[in-house]
Amino acid sequence: MVFSSPTFLFWFLPLALLLYCAVLRGPRALGHGVLAALSYAFYGWANPPFMALMLLSTSIDYVCGRVIAGAPPDARRRRGAVVVSVISNLSILGFFKYFNFGVESYNALMAAVGISSLAADDVLRVTLPLGISFYTFQSMSYTIDVYRGHTRPARDPLEFVCYVSLFSQLVAGPIIRFSQVADQLTSRTHTAQKFARGVAMLSLGLGKKVLLANPCGRIADAAFEADSLVAADAWLGALAYAFQIYFDFSGYTDMAIGIGLLFGFVFPKNFDAPYKSASLTEFWRRWHISLSSWLRDYLYVPLGGNRRGALATYRNLFVVMLLGGLWHGAAATFVVWGAVHGVGLALERALGRRPAWPGLPRPLQVGATFAVVLLAWVVFRSPDLASAGRYFGFMLGLGEPVPEALLVGGVLHQPYGLLTLVAAAGVTWLAPTSWDWTRRLTPLRAGLSLGLFALAAAQLFTQAFNPFIYFIF
């Protein structure tokens, strides 16, 4: 079940609101319990046994948090508890995310050295639990923050379970720190103003996802799965993917923030018009902000950040982005994607945090930055590096205009798809962000939001093509 599905919007969400309202004036624990139960039902819908895994991870971190909070400041068991939390979370993440990759790499190595008989062909194939990359990071940040004294420990297990599992941000972020919602878990306000803004954010997010991301995704899929492309179509496909991933993810985040507001929670911004960035440094302050700030606080700074000289800074930036790429999945393409951004950030740092093209006017800087990001997305989207290489070849016009390439062009150039790309470009570079647009909710804007909701929902009933990219991470 994804936010942008009729099942969630018209069956789960009304039920959740109804149950939540019923316990709103009751004891806080009851409210936490209802939210946690709803969240586990939401999560378990995708694959029920994995609820136990999430509960295990949550339990370990809650206990570790209590140990840390209950021990004297210099006690060894404080550090031991953090180590247990980090190792357990990374082990769970590592096993489910990278086991299959490890087996495939081993088999490839055996084949390469000519001893395929030692290949591990009948080994267990592991299914990736939904949202594991998000909730392990979220849960791990809690114990680290308790250790650092940046947040109070959870008052009771139910509060912590509710925090980790909260369905509005569980499977695809934003990654919420406990410190950001600790006081809201204790008490939060429920006003018509908050609810209305939540409705508007949710509606805009749904519109981005259904009306922009999905059609762009269809174009991108046709291009990236083609055997042959002419250059213009290869660029069109890459552009479509850049829009798809942006509107897919930012739309989902808008919905997550909107849903949070419906239940009284305030979550920070996760996207801030990233394609308007004039440098990669700026891009990473605007794209998936909760992940980039997590990597900064829990990886970059502990590695030394920028405190140990220029070379160490460049190394740290590169390593963090490399691991950030690996976080997305166990594939060389994600690692290379991260490395590209790491090199870019290091280069800009060497230039004094300025863009690599300082002399250009800002619009051209934005264009150049977008071009780099777009080319990196080609690697990110490709199933493997060889396919990425082939795609770059198409973009350079190295493919021959075979009949199949002409046919793909017919698929890519459907009027609806092209209109959507134009609309996507307009929204990306000319329209205000969802936060800015919903700040002033006039009757007209409120009406437009609801109209957008209805339009997107109506299209949902026809589609059955409703992927969500970040569900696989």
Add this chain to the structure above:
Amino acid sequence: MPVSTRELDEARIEEARRELEATEVGRGTAWATSAAFVLCLLAVPLADMLSGGLDPGWVRDGRPAHCRLREVERVLDEETRVARMLRPTVQSLLLLLGAGNASVEPGRDGWLFQREAVASVTGRAFTAPDVQNRRRIEGDGCTPDPHPDALEAVLEFERALSQRGSRLILLPTPAKASVEPGRLTRRFRAGDPPPRNAGFAGFVAALRERGVTVFDPLPVLRDVARTGSAYLATDTHWGPGSVEAVANGLARFLEAEGLLSRGDSSYTRTRLLVRNRGDVAALLGARPASVPLEESTIRPVLAADGAAWRPEPSAQVLLLGDSFSNVYSDREAFAREEGRLHWGEGAGLAEQLSFALQRPVDRLVRNDDGAFATRLELARRLEHVGGSTWPRIVVWQFAERELAFGDWRPVPLPSGDPTPTDDAGDAPAPGESGPRVVRGTVVARASLPAPGESPYADALFAVRLADLDQISGAALPEDLVVYLRGLEDGRMAPAARVGVGDTVELVLHPWQDTAVQARYAGLFRAELEEDDALFLPAFHGVLR
């Protein structure tokens, strides 16, 4: 003074709180927006509750819970009253803008293409090792991992047939986009080379190198396309003229190869005008006015005595075919008169081949799954009919998209009489026997595609019965497979709810019964996954 990361983090949440507090919205607007939103959310479930509720489609089919939840979600997404009410109109509006849906790619001038079939043409070579490796692990726990290697499957089948003295003729049927690309995009002009999957040429070359005979109908179909339409505009399949041309071309090919000479059976043809809306149009789900009915003239083949053509089990030629062979032979669909018409009967590939050869032809045809289904049917016939004569020539027709997306599961052919027939002997026809009534427990069932997920409006699915308690009729084996009706005219049939663990009473007819074969054998059929179930005695069943 440097700002700590904690301060940066707190600044973000504070920014969000300030942002929220700065929201400018009038009280009335806020309440009206909230109320309107909640009413919107409640409209869908209320509409269903007030109209008698919604069947969530929960069926115990032995699959993991998340697979069955996915089916429930599909029902909640697509089968609500509001969804069924809005879908045709919204889809029609989208069609005006050139948008299809997950299954349909709109072409020019009202032509519609099945998206998967287009992708099979434009996608990576199906023979590429990395493509096959990815396909091998694409099962999601709800559907089995496919066997992507068509070459191995075809070679194995050819070897098995050769051992029986039969010659295999492969007839891969091109996708509509290969023959009529100009109907999809104006980038193609008449005479341009046809698009085809990048792996196809190599695949055929590899087969021919190993002695497998391949009859490629593409040149014949392009000839048809030059003077009209080779394919139906709103359907996946070829037009009746194409079927005749391919049958004729195949017959001349067989004669040229010295495999068969023209016979003297005196088949004739009549004419019949059929009006229908194609299977791709049905997948689109738009309003009927958006996709007008198509007219097509079919020429049903008649025997010398004027009776309708019938397959001849002792014929020298056996056709194994999918829906391309069956589209003008679909007796079950054509016989049903409520609502939808179909494309007629008596004019399919087997019939036209029979006419072109002036010889009887036998056939085993089944909609969909051309990679696997008819090999299985042949194997079952050998296993259970027994003593059957054996054709000299086996023509295996399947849609080319199966090469990219099909499941080329191995199917061992049981050992049988290797002597090929010369039309002199009579094959013992499967005898008709009376119905058998049985009570039994369902221990396994196949999973059905949902309505709208496949182009076929009618489908059967297999269940495995155990703990049998026979109520009447001839003796039954202890372990058997029953095919029940799953889809009927695009809707879930009552028997589709039968689940694992259910005790059911069924009226059974042997699957090899002539009447059963004539009516149901060609329908799409969901098979059990277990290999040991493939060759169990099979029956057609109706819930009592």
